[in-house]
Amino acid sequence: MTDSVDPRRSSPAAAASLLWIGRVARPSAALIVPLLVLCIIIALTGAPRLESIMTEALIYVVLVAGLSIFIGNSGIVSFGHVTFALIGAYASAWQTCCGPMRLIFMPELPVWMATAQVPLGLAALLAATLAGFVALILGVALMRLSGTAASIALLSVLFVFKTAYENWDGWTAGQSAIVGLPTYVTLWVALGAAAVAILIATLYRVSSYGLRLRAVREDEAAARASGVNAWTQKLVAFTISGFVAGLGGVLYGHFLGTISVSMFWLDMTFLTLAMLVVGGLRSLTGAVVGALFVAALRECIQVFERGISVGDNLLQAPEGTREIVLAIVLLSILIFRPQGLVGELEVGERR
């Protein structure tokens, strides 16, 4: 026996926090490092088209990770999370859009906001925080619901906010697009944001909050009998996932350089949900894998939609093939592998 100072023995609290850091770091790294490697390979090929595909895919990783924080742990399928992307995107536009053009697009912005030059990173943080705050307020009422009732209520949130933003001309330019957002979202910015989203989702999952919400997911009555306040736990997850989805919206706007209300609508809702279902509803690994897989699949089909020349002939798939193939993939997953590609697996986690 030696008397050397072993931190694990000298202080149980220090040992516990070391253990906890490991429980966060290992699974996050197991997701982030492969993404990093993929990005380096793509950057080395130097193909700008490939780089932009990957950037967009990483933005979807952020959106789907946000979705997964709530859906994965609560078991409630949310049809309303794109609302938070919408809120985030517009809130960032209010702070950073297009110099003097800002008042032309959004004439009713208060003067201090119309002239503010918020640093881009801070603007993104504030915009995502607003999305999280709106989630908190909505959640106070909505998180009393469970199961299908909650899903339908969340769908109605999507409708309400779309209508509101489309008619709130002075702040949102109504149904027309706002163009000229600074396009700072490069491959590396998107990778950084995806890493942050993965870290937040992992932190939540391994925390006692995540555990308690999963207990509610498994059996709400038994969770309540175990002292868990189901409403509080759902609300915590909903707020955090609103924040991350809001961040995804911010990135999307600054990736395309333009936003409109119709971008954050049913297409994006079902695409992100399809990504989560394909990967695995109850796993963060599933969220990341699903987002990348579906994004890659869509790109492949789009190549066919544009047409491939074989000899003298142009092989061309009709427009809309993308949606049909996506639907077929989704249905096949639901029929043959309803737990998703990765199921319950979390990479880097010891069970």
Added chain:
Amino acid sequence: MSARLTTQSVTVRFHGLTALEDVSISLDQGEILGLLGPNGAGKTTLVNVLSGFTRPSGGTVKVNEIDLTRARPDVLARRGIVRTFQSVRLFQRMTVRENVQVPVFAHHAGSVEGEQAAQRALEFVGLAEESDRIAGSLPYTQERLVGIARALALEPKFLMLDEPAAGMNDVEGAQLVELIARIPAQYGCGVLLIEHNMPVVMAVCERLHVLRGGRTLASGPREEIRRNPDVIESYLGGH
């Protein structure tokens, strides 16, 4: 200080149907009270009232002088009034340890003492070895034991066990009796035991409360109940 859980004239009606009428019981910390009665007598309804899942149409639930009639289930659980379910209701896709950690985290968020409480509860029911298994993969008897450990992890003052021995064979039942009998000494809590199996009840309960048709039929020490002609006629009949 020793606490006492009481109901006073609890009545529960569902759409004109009376499930419980004027039922008064009391449970002291440290004792085991048996709750008997044929199917439909209102035993589970009474547990639902005590654990906050059903609000009574009349009457009160108190711990000492504190009225808890309208408290939510999670609040009651954190205050030490804890139940198990007849159908167990484990968190199926979580490990045994996680199942027992849920109440611990609900009580004192993630502290070292909390981890120890979870470990103690698993050791008490003899399932410390199985703590990494997925709850849904456990055999039936062990499932029931995890249910009990999950309740004990809250370190209850009052524990209500809703037919813990249901579906067990005689040997398993006997082991469970031995376990339940040790709960008051180990955890200092009062136990309300709902059970059909008469040998189990007679073995561990000093005091019994018998319900029939939602009303109290008899209440008192074990020997008295055993000789009570009403009880013998209506419930212990064929035995």
